[in-house]
Amino acid sequence: MEDLTYEEKIERILKWAEKRPKFDTAVVEEIQEYNYSRGYMTDYQEKAIDNIYFKWHIDRYFKHA
Numbered sequence: 001m002e003d004l005t006y007e008e009k010i011e012r013i014l015k016w017a018e019k020r021p022k023f024d025t026a027v028v029e030e031i032q033e034y035n036y037s038r039g040y041m042t043d044y045q046e047k048a049i050d051n052i053y054f055k056w057h058i059d060r061y062f063k064h065a
Contacts (some may be wrong), residue, residue: 002059006046007035009053016058028052 004012017023033044041049045058053059 006049009049012058012062016061
């Protein structure tokens with residue numbers, strides 16, 4: 001398993017979503033903005049990013065891309 005920062009996971013989620021217009025990126029973008037403005041993410045936000053990243057198999061997508 002790769003050691004990615006949450007910022008890298010967010011970037012990958014957003015890149016992956018570019019080819020999936022039905023995937024709503026609003027929550028991910030809100031978390032990204034929160035992180036940019038405050039300099040950190042809450043534990044719940046980190047868990048949400050992990051849930052999206054692994055539930056949608058985005059890790060596998062980039063492994064084979």
